[in-house]
Amino acid sequence: MPKDISKPIDPVTLQVIRGSIETIAEEMAHVLFRMSFSSIIRESEDLGAGLFDTGFNTLCESESTPMHIGSIPGYLRGIADSLDDGEWYEGDVVVHNHPYLGSSHTPDLAIVIPIFHEGELVGYAGNTAHHIDIGAATPGLIIDVPDVYAEGMLFAGTKLYRKGERNETMWNFIRNNSRAARQLVDDIEAQIASARLGAKRFKELLERYGKDLVFGACNQLMDYSEKMLRQRISDIPDGEYRAEGWLDDDGRNRGQTLPVKVCVRVVGDTIEVDLTGSAPQTPTAYNVPFEGSTKVAAFAAFRKLLLDTATSDTRVPSNQGSFRPIKVTAPEGTIFNPIAPASAEARFTQCNFMIDLILKAMAPVLPEDIIAGSSASISFASYAGVRDDGEYWVFLEVNEGAYGGRPESDGPDAIDNLMANTRNNPLEDLAMHIPMICERYELRDDVMPGAGKHRGGIGVVKSQRMLTDGIITHESERHTNVPWGIFGGTEGAAGKCEIYNFSSTGPARQMHSKFHGEDVRKDDVMAYYSPCGGGYGSPLERTPEKVLDDVLDGFCTPQHARDVYGVVLDLDAETVDAAATEDLRRSLDTLR
Known part of the structure; x- marks a missing residue:
């Protein structure tokens, strides 16, 4: 150098x-x-x-x-x-x-x-x-x-x-x-x-x-950059901060969840992210390359948490200095540090979930910087088939998720989150180049996001129809592990995926969060529903007018507004009954 x-x-x-x-x-x-x-x-x-x-x-x-x-x-x-x-x-x-x-x-x-x-x-x-x-x-x-x-x-x-x-x-x-x-x-x-x-x-x-x-x-x-990150780390009390959760499965052994354990050790102006206790490496591709992915996820987590440009007084350059104060530990032979020749291609959802756990672990000492549980996954789908001339067509799509509620605002809806940062693919581009058609692309309306002073973000639902026979492979997470609420907020909603035939009245097949090489037929549709984020803070502290807006937008039912948020609405007048809301919230607060 x-x-x-x-x-x-x-x-x-x-x-x-x-x-x-x-x-x-x-x-x-x-x-x-x-x-x-x-x-x-x-x-x-x-x-x-x-x-x-x-x-x-x-x-x-x-x-x-x-x-x-x-x-x-x-x-x-x-x-x-x-x-x-x-x-x-x-x-x-x-x-x-x-x-x-x-x-x-x-x-x-x-x-x-x-x-x-x-x-x-x-x-x-x-x-x-x-x-x-x-x-x-x-x-x-x-x-x-x-x-x-x-x-x-x-x-x-x-x-x-x-x-x-x-x-x-x-x-x-x-x-x-x-x-x-x-x-x-x-x-x-x-x-x-x-x-x-x-x-x-x-x-x-x-x-x-x-x-x-x-x-x-x-x-x-x-x-x-190193100096600025070390200063922020120095403001955190020394100690060990822990969080844990699980991943749905490894894509083969159904019903066998994979534990993920995170310990963040803060000593002076340094941080160690220790993943000891996480699942052993899997027999499938659901492992994470240590140098190229596990370490990078930890670096991204703390740059996001401590050097975010929107919340920092000074914009800190993104360079090697922001990696130096962070050490990452993952025992060899575990999901975050596999031993060759284990496959490690399907590695992203684990990284996103690890970041979500880091935020959860740091919540007690950084309450104004962290967020509630996000979808913390990724829906990465591969659609493929063979054209009449014998040539393959292949289409990769990243579907959006949702953030958890934040200290000062709701979690953003239908957006790639935590460390992915990819853009959505225009449907017009899909129609021009690929024998597929999008049947539905909107915010989820079958569940509600986590309630809180600041609610969780709403996930996306996207339904893609095949116009030829083909193959679908799908990598996602959080069908069984619901994004958590924090500081009194309620949990969000789990994701789901189903396949049905557009021309049939038969029931949809409920799919696992990840599946490999699924044969599909012409007019088969894969519908993906991403998880919704958890809520931040007590729902009883949410501005009643925001609850009314969500009800009018169809993001919250009147009953949910009453039972969880303690907000009484006059839907005919599209207004909040302020006196009744105050009385109900006082009653609910006593019960809680």
């Missing part, structure tokens, strides 16, 4: 460098999603991009999916152990996705390009993106497979370009091993364009300001 300069950089120059590198990261991400062909990258923006030094430190990152960016240092360490030739050259382009060499999981391909300045390797431009099919056992996604080799193509420090020369053998190998080869290759090309742009822009910055000044500024910014 280029040496730091001892003299502090003046604030104006520091902010100029900061603005420059952050703009480079955002430009890289913009190029990637604008140039990509698959909707999971182009529309959902399931990607990340940034710049890194030769010590594998994150200098800057795009404002996209936290899992992607936080994982790239792990990818770089894995590439260092597996790089073709064992050496970087000008013009090299590397692809990497090995989950036991630092990657987040196999469908997230990283593209890394070295950055040379005056003949010296000084850093890397890199990005990751989720690809729709890398030749795994089933199209798009996998759950019930025996080992990592069933996850599809494994790349470890593999050069797609060497000294600027294109490795056509490797490109042909990729084309011949994916059901969606055209999209896969085109999306990789978009990643390469993004990384090349990042390298070009960073070289221009180095030429303008000099290597010592630029890296001195980057090091100073990383130290600043």
